[in-house]
Amino acid sequence: DTAVVWFRRDLRVRDQPAFLAAAGAASRSLALFVLDPALLRPSGAARRTFLYRSLRALDEALGGRLLVVHGDPAEVVPAVADAADAASVHIAADFGPYGTGRDEAVEKSLADAGRELVRTGSPYAVAPGRVRKDDGSPFRVFTPFRRAWTEHGWRRPAETDASTVAWLDPAAVDGGPRAVGIPDDDPVDAGLPDAGEDAAHRQWTAFLADAVTTYGDDRNRPDKEGTSRMSVYLKYGAVHPRTLLADLASRRSTSAETYRTELAWREFYADILFQRPDSARANYDRAFDALPLASGREAEERFDAWREGRTGFPIVDAGMRQLREQAWMHNRLRMIVASFLVKDLHLPWWRGARHFMQLLVDGDLASNQHGWQWTAGSGTDPAPYFRIFNPVVQGERFDPDGDYVRRFVPELRGVAGKAVHQPWALPGGAPAGYPEPIVDHRVERQEALARYERVKAQR
Ligand code: FAD
Numbered sequence: 295d296t297a298v299v300w301f302r303r304d305l306r307v308r309d310q311p312a313f314l315a316a317a318g319a320a321s322r323s324l325a326l327f328v329l330d331p332a333l334l335r336p337s338g339a340a341r342r343t344f345l346y347r348s349l350r351a352l353d354e355a356l357g358g359r360l361l362v363v364h365g366d367p368a369e370v371v372p373a374v375a376d377a378a379d380a381a382s383v384h385i386a387a388d389f390g391p392y393g394t395g396r397d398e399a400v401e402k403s404l405a406d407a408g409r410e411l412v413r414t415g416s417p418y419a420v421a422p423g424r425v426r427k428d429d430g431s432p433f434r435v436f437t438p439f440r441r442a443w444t445e446h447g448w449r450r451p452a453e454t455d456a457s458t459v460a461w462l463d464p465a466a467v468d469g470g471p472r473a474v475g476i477p478d479d480d481p482v483d484a485g486l487p488d489a490g491e492d493a494a495h496r497q498w499t500a501f502l503a504d505a506v507t508t509y510g511d512d513r514n515r516p517d518k519e520g521t522s523r524m525s526v527y528l529k530y531g532a533v534h535p536r537t538l539l540a541d542l543a544s545r546r547s548t549s550a551e552t553y554r555t556e557l558a559w560r561e562f563y564a565d566i567l568f569q570r571p572d573s574a575r576a577n578y579d580r581a582f583d584a585l586p587l588a589s590g591r592e593a594e595e596r597f598d599a600w601r602e603g604r605t606g607f608p609i610v611d612a613g614m615r616q617l618r619e620q621a622w623m624h625n626r627l628r629m630i631v632a633s634f635l636v637k638d639l640h641l642p643w644w645r646g647a648r649h650f651m652q653l654l655v656d657g658d659l660a661s662n663q664h665g666w667q668w669t670a671g672s673g674t675d676p677a678p679y680f681r682i683f684n685p686v687v688q689g690e691r692f693d694p695d696g697d698y699v700r701r702f703v704p705e706l707r708g709v710a711g712k713a714v715h716q717p718w719a720l721p722g723g724a725p726a727g728y729p730e731p732i733v734d735h736r737v738e739r740q741e742a743l744a745r746y747e748r749v750k751a752q753r
Contacts, residue, residue, distance in 0.1 A: 303530060426442075601649055
């Protein structure tokens with residue numbers, strides 16, 4: 295008898311509860327990954343390439359036994375199960391708007407053939423929908439969610455490795471969808487981190503050995519390597535957050551506590567998106583539908599300047615250029631550039647969010663859309679709309695010597711110290727080749743506040 299293990303956002307062999315379920319259901323399993331055009335198309339080259347590399351690492355861990363097929367999962371997964379005559383298909387549950395519908399469709403066509411879709415675990419320490427208020431309703435505010443999430447607790451990592459399951463050689467399966475193999479990398483300009491489970495553990499071990507002790511102080515400093523850079527590994531499930539939480543459990547420091555809180559944000563946003571799938575596109579707080587948005591040629595030119603990192607505000611430009619160079623951006627910068635797009639340029643958050651999703655290697659719908667909505671004021675726990683980031687002050691506070699700006703904006707490398715945050719104020723003006731500010735922050739701040747009156751009127 296055979297089972298299918300269908301990998302999605304869990305490209306690893308350690309801490310895989312679905313392996314235990316599959317091994318309990320059948321004597322051998324077929325490892326499957328489906329290249330789904332509906333997900334690949336909007337991913338952007340960085341995420342596609344990172345995915346392919348992660349799949350190569352997984353295939354290697356499985357002894358070359360990963361079957362890769364192409365198509366709509368609702369058709370190809372049942373077809374693979376038919377060909378392998380598998381009674382069950384094992385997955386970690388997905389809670390995103392697309393994944394939920396996809397899995398229901400797969401489950402239905404499997405059931406039509408008398409086969410079962412078995413969900414074991416999820417990409418989260420606590421599955422979305424589980425943490426509830428005493429009256430059973432979902433949380434809308436982070437701090438009480440985090441408290442209840444911590445009280446709920448999570449399982450210990452599952453003790454699995456590649457040998458937990460006896461993997462069937464895909465070549466032994468007759469018929470069914472054609473094996474297409476893992477695609478070649480898409481050309482990508484950005485430098486990407488190493489892919490795969492071993493790379494994830496290397497990164498995590500290095501962070502635990504060193505930066506975790508200073509994380510609480512340094513996580514807001516983009517000029518330092520102060521954060522873990524685990525987001526991309528969490529995105530693809532090269533490591534499960536449960537594993538990270540278990541490693542942190544014995545550490546009582548404030549930094550370890552802060553790190554747990556950051557992981558809780560990831561879980562909170564997944565929970566919110568699960569409750570409100572519409573919030574991937576629409577304002578979570580619908581009063582913000584009344585916010586007047588900029589449009590027209592000037593707005594488009596400003597959007598292009600933002601995307602290309604030539605707004606004339608060094609901290610904003612450095613962030614946007616880091617995004618292009620590394621397919622990643624420091625959290626502080628994500629907040630600064632998002633605030634600039636929404637409150638200085640009056641453009642809709644979803645345009646910025648879409649641009650991020652095209653370039654980020656860790657692009658994750660829940661964290662991204664809600665990170666944007668938080669900054670835009672339309673999300674849960676919003677930063678109050680009227681508290682508008684001043685890009686110069688943000689630069690001086692979080693990049694106090696200007697090192698971060700100089701790293702990503704070569705035109706400003708000749709400017710020493712924090713003066714780099716206001717190149718227009720230099721004795722000879724901004725260095726040649728660096729643009730003038732595209733807007734006057736003081737004027738746009740007033741404009742943002744005036745526009746916000748329309749939102750307030752809705753309440
Ligand atoms: P660390 O500081 O080491 O944090 C550890 C982990 O905690 C991260 O890997 C991540 O999983 C989680 N985390 C930290 N901060 C947040 C947060 N604010 N929200 C949710 N989870 C968090 N994160 C993504 O993973 N994908 C995205 O597409 C994404 N888009 C964002 C867009 C905006 C506008 C903002 C403000 C934030 C966004 N974030 C996103 C959250 C955060 O910026 C990144 O998770 C973080 O910068 C990743 O780097 P790191 O792993 O070194 O973080």
